[in-house]
Amino acid sequence: MVRKIQASRRALGMNYAIREIAVPAAKLAEQGRELCMLNIGDPNKWDFETPAYFKNALRKAVDHTDNGYGDSQGNPEFRQAIVDREFEKHGTRITPDKVFVTSGVGEGINLLMGALVEEGDEVLVSGPGYPSYHQYVDFYGGKIVSYRLIEDEDWIPDVDMMRKRITDRTKAIVVINPNNPTGAVFDEKVLREIGDLAAEMELPIISDEIYDKITDKPFFSMSRLPSDVTRTILNGFSKVNLMPGWRVGYGYFMDESGMLDDVWEGLMKQCRARICPNVPCQWAAQASLQGPQDYIVDMNRRLRDRARFSYERLNEIPGISVREPQGAFYMFPKVELNGIWENDKQFVLDLMNEEGVVVVHGSGFDPEFGQGHFRTITLPRIEVLANAYDKLERFMIRHKA
Structure with missing residues (x-):
């Protein structure tokens, strides 16, 4: 047998x-x-x-880069382009040394949960919410604790429930805005309330903002919260940039207090272990940030x-x-x-x-x-x-x- x-x-x-x-x-x-x-x-x-100039940039990248390994954290020029684009979009001031490039937001979630979650740890995620958070928290031995999105109020987060469900095992609060699966875009007021709660409870926020330019109302990025709120922002190129098969995403830390210093190091160790993100696609994704957005x-x-x-x-x-x-x-x-x-x-x-x-x-x-x-x-x-x-x-x- x-x-x-x-x-x-x-x-x-x-x-x-x-x-x-x-x-x-x-x-x-x-x-x-x-x-x-x-x-x-x-x-x-x-x-x-996918806009033609994005595709042309990828063709040129294959011809003009050496097609060898790149920086494990992401190509420095690309990370600087992300810094510039985040300032242009949201007035957010970040530095390239706190930006990391991923194979889509999915890998970003995996890397974060791998660095953050130990057996029995809890992560607050909206219910309903994007399933990858459930999958990777569970994969690393953690537990998803859901907080309600209130359907009768256009799916706004229930901050009172969020507060009640925080325990001494809670490691982070995840906010998905614009929201998948509901299509909701959260108002600045409720996002600031979540920020206040996170600062009070000394918890980091993970804000998934991959649909930030696909909205019918003004979008407020959690990168604009006060500096006492520790945040990791996730974004990518699959949706707004119409390149889902290219698998390019990124994240950045905003951590003035140093709360996530160890988590950052754990994330960087994983980035080094996976060698590097796709080099030609980074080159082309950089062009998509710097060209026409019409x-x-x-x-x-x-x-x-x-x-x-x-x-x-x-x-x-x-x-x-x-x-x-x-x-x-x-x-x-x-x-x-x-x-x-x-x-x-x-x-x-x-x-x-x-x-x-x-x-x-x-x-x-x-x-x-x-x-x-x-x-x-x-x-x-x-x-x-x-x-x-x-x-x-x-x-x-x-x-x-």
Whole structure:
């Protein structure tokens, strides 16, 4: 008998809902089913295209760099370009020595949690919230403690609940703004309240701001909080810069007190162990920061039209209700399960099997505050969205009859 090696609990315990739902969808596609894939926030799969000068910069990078290893922390010129861009966007003054470059924000989350979390430590994350935080906190032996986003108030963070759920094991507070999966953009007032709480409790904030230029309202970066608030800001190039497959992200520390000195060193050790980020893509991503940004205006206009259409159409469907998104390109509708479906995942699977519309179950974004919902995207053209919503309506009517 051949010996079987057991996989680690850490690996088998990972369940990234956004991609996991693609597994049964792929099986349907293999059977010849036509599917409308509304599960992944990839603008380039629809009618958004990486600007030509970004692509030209990458071609030149391959020819004009030596294609050897780069700096483990990220190329110094690229880190300086990030510093300049953050000042241009938010008036934020940071230094390149506290910037680190990653293979997308996903690697940034992994590196941070690897440096921050010990067995039994707790990290506060919004419910609902981006699943990678759940996955990597758990991977390193920690525990996610969710704080509620208040749906009836356009998904604003419940700061009172956040305070009540802080314990002596809490290591950080994660804020995802603009928010994935709800599409909410948090007001400056509530972000300052979170900053005040973090300073009072001597906790660092991890602020995920990858959608910072995709908003319908003014965006307030947590990098603008007072200096007594210790922060790590995460951002990347997949969304605003329309280069998701290039896998370039970054983070920076704002830590006047030195609270995170050891965490920074632990993060740098991991950066050195992974050798370096992709060198040509860094060169091209730098060009994307320094060239024309007018494409963002057109992108936001199209997304705004599609979000408005989706908001109005989804609220017409029996058993479905949704808050209007203010940023990113997601919506998080509530579905009346009414005992027809055991849970939101069963709802999503039945919708996929019967109508070929692929969305993500809300409990995959938080088992406590995401259940009874699903996440969809507003990236497709309106005629594609209209067809998907017609199928959703037919599905709801059939099961409510």
